[in-house]
Amino acid sequence: MQFIISRYNPQIDKIPYDQTFELDNTQISTDSMLLDALHLLREQDPSLAYRSSCQEGVCGSDGMNVNGRNRLSCITPLSDLPQKIVIKPMPGLPIIKDLIIDMELFYQQYQGVDPFLQSEPLDLQHEHLQSPEDRAKLDGSYECILCGCCTTSCPSFWWNPDQFAGPAALLAAHRFVIDSRDIQHVDRLKNLDSPTQIFRCRHIQNCTDACPKGLNPSRAIQELKSIMVKEI
Template sequence: MATPTLDKADSAGQPEAGFADTPYITATFRIRRFNPEVSADAVWEDFQLEIDPKERVLDALHKIKWDQDGTLTFRRSCAHGICGSDAMRINGKNRLACKTLIKDINPEKPITVEAIKGLTVLKDLVVDMDPFFQAYRDVMPFLITKDTNEPTRERLQSAEDRERFDDTTKCILCAACTSSCPVFWNDGQYFGPAAIVNAHRFIFDSRDEAGEQRLEILNDKDGVWRCRTTFNCTDACPRGIEVTKAIQEVKRALITRRF
């Protein structure tokens, strides 16, 4: 966390060289609260903070929980954009709270924070991730080969073959893409972008031998054909994955059976 720089005046009352004004600003965080033990309805609650705008939204949520309201509930773990656990809607856009600087989201106005859409809210900013992870498990996100024996050496792969699916290896399962998808909002049975991205990662892996099986899973009525190519998923991905492109490549593989 940033440490405030204190003013220090000389005998004439002027700030001494090397000492600047405090960088802190007053920011308002408008958080959508939901506690099923208290009410069936969600409400918006404002919190004001003195905070350095170079800090992150996650830092602000920590300050609120530790200093103002210990009942505020949200997920976080590594705080470095790797675990994917703190995905939420900030100013109406899916983001990772640990990667979003306050200065980048116009702190002069109230900053809205709410749970991601399309998944049942359990409390405050925490949603039920079970349907998301079930779709992930359904596409068999692991290497499958016909050889039942353990390999005696590495399964070698050329740099070109590895590059073919490099982009989709970056997924951190934060659900930002899936919960930004309007199809998923309206029909939770849709596999969703993240599941398709993780299927893509193995469909196009030259070492894997279950590509046809995964394609048939995604050929289902709730599979890849439900995508409407709105690019919401690509815009929402905090890792910069070209999600829509990956989905189109899976569609093409289903038509051509070439992968």
């Protein structure tokens, strides 16, 4: 199995370049994940840099672009990939080294949508109740693990990363706008009501295709637009 991996060390390299690695099929099992292969490749070259933590598709740290599609390497079976695998860092954000990108702007955009519940003052002696029907509306909006696969797949984010919040942040905004307990949903919508925010999305579905958790950020953004038209 051949791996063509983008390498870049800003201390010594002017631009990224590709390095080819090889693994014998006897070194990997039928249930191996791409991250398992990367661990073996790093034994060949300890300077190879990538992120990984939980290795279970929960932390979202090991996002990378694999054969043109953003994926989490820890839950990408090698059996689903061809014998020639091209791996690059996720696009749209600065490269720190090799497959590691600088996520600072991504987190700034996420923070910018106030991703926390803003409710009436709570009585700490009682539960903050929500009906099962209202709770069910949040399914598909709260499970995001902030891996960045969707946002770095989005051309609108590539073109205006400092202005367009991106699919992950807008998915979070949707989660709180539709939460029956939140009392600031109108203000949330007003903050997104600009040509460079929610309406910059063109719904080309890259974000939905890239999400490793099977979420649909594009649909959430479409729903936000519909709510905004009705309420603002």
